[in-house]
Amino acid sequence: MDIKTIQDDNIYEYFDQVDEDVSENIGRMYYRGIAGHNPDDDSLLSLLIWELRNVDSLEDTSSEIKYIYAIDSLSLSNLLKDYGQLAQAENVKKTFFESTSLSQEKEEALAFSGFSLSHKESKNIEVTVKDCKKIPFIKKAAPPYVQSIRNLNAQAYYQGIMNILFKYDSPMLEDLVYLPKDWFDEDISCYTKTDGKVTGLFLFHVCPSGIIVPVLFYAVGADGRMNLLEMLRFSIDKASLIFPEDTTVRIIRRNGKVSALSEKLFPGKKGASAIAGQRTETII
Numbered sequence: 001m002d003i004k005t006i007q008d009d010n011i012y013e014y015f016d017q018v019d020e021d022v023s024e025n026i027g028r029m030y031y032r033g034i035a036g037h038n039p040d041d042d043s044l045l046s047l048l049i050w051e052l053r054n055v056d057s058l059e060d061t062s063s064e065i066k067y068i069y070a071i072d073s074l075s076l077s078n079l080l081k082d083y084g085q086l087a088q089a090e091n092v093k094k095t096f097f098e099s100t101s102l103s104q105e106k107e108e109a110l111a112f113s114g115f116s117l118s119h120k121e122s123k124n125i126e127v128t129v130k131d132c133k134k135i136p137f138i139k140k141a142a143p144p145y146v147q148s149i150r151n152l153n154a155q156a157y158y159q160g161i162m163n164i165l166f167k168y169d170s171p172m173l174e175d176l177v178y179l180p181k182d183w184f185d186e187d188i189s190c191y192t193k194t195d196g197k198v199t200g201l202f203l204f205h206v207c208p209s210g211i212i213v214p215v216l217f218y219a220v221g222a223d224g225r226m227n228l229l230e231m232l233r234f235s236i237d238k239a240s241l242i243f244p245e246d247t248t249v250r251i252i253r254r255n256g257k258v259s260a261l262s263e264k265l266f267p268g269k270k271g272a273s274a275i276a277g278q279r280t281e282t283i284i
Contacts, residue, residue: 160198
């Protein structure tokens with residue numbers, strides 16, 4: 001099997017196999033991808049895309065597989081061997097994934113390749129803009145000091161990012177400081193300022209599919225908790241004016257705090273059934 005690295009200058013060759021919301025990330029700093037091709041006719045046999053996490057930690061660097069494609073279990077098993085070598089070279093200690101659409105054949109290949117698998121509720125829940133509008137304490141309008149990030153120049157925006165990361169060292173996006181401001185929706189994403197400095201940010205990315213994903217919701221300072229509420233009001237109001245009410249909002253419950261907030265905002269909302277897997281990588 002011939003192995004090709006997937007990069008932003010050749011991802012278009014795989015558009016027929018890779019989900020558009022995943023493929024848009026190729027080229028970001030911590031995204032990686034490889035594809036296995038038939039050496040006889042160059043046809044695609046298998047493909048993996050993953051994201052490195054905790055890259056600054058010598059002890060906790062991990063990798064999350066974002067996308068899997070394979071024509072059969074053998075092709076996937078073979079590609080996972082090549083993936084393992086690449087993961088080792090980047091000091092990855094653990095590889096994990098979650099899938100709501102994993103075939104039996106792929107499941108068997110992953111288990112054969114050393115992944116411990118379990119059935120669980122997905123960490124993602126999906127609601128709509130209409131659902132967001134129904135949140136009881138959203139009815140009150142946000143104060144004028146909450147503004148869309150479109151009103152921030154690049155310097156003020158990045159200073160705000162750094163100000164927040166000084167206090168918040170585990171954002172969902174590993175490459176947050178490297179992403180351009182316009183990677184986020186600049187109308188529904190918003191900020192608050194205190195003493196002339198950005199002290200709160202609520203950032204959203206709109207995927208190519210149209211799904212809205214909140215990716216940063218944090219505020220520092222004495223008024224931080226109140227500013228979070230006001231930013232929530234602002235963004236939901238803006239989203240309801242811009243997007244159709246059936247637009248999907250995907251909330252990624254990546255930790256206990258996000259899960260608790262999600263339960264408060266959307267009580268009883270559950271994620272889809274998923275298969276989760278993880279394996280420990282052997283370090284060279």
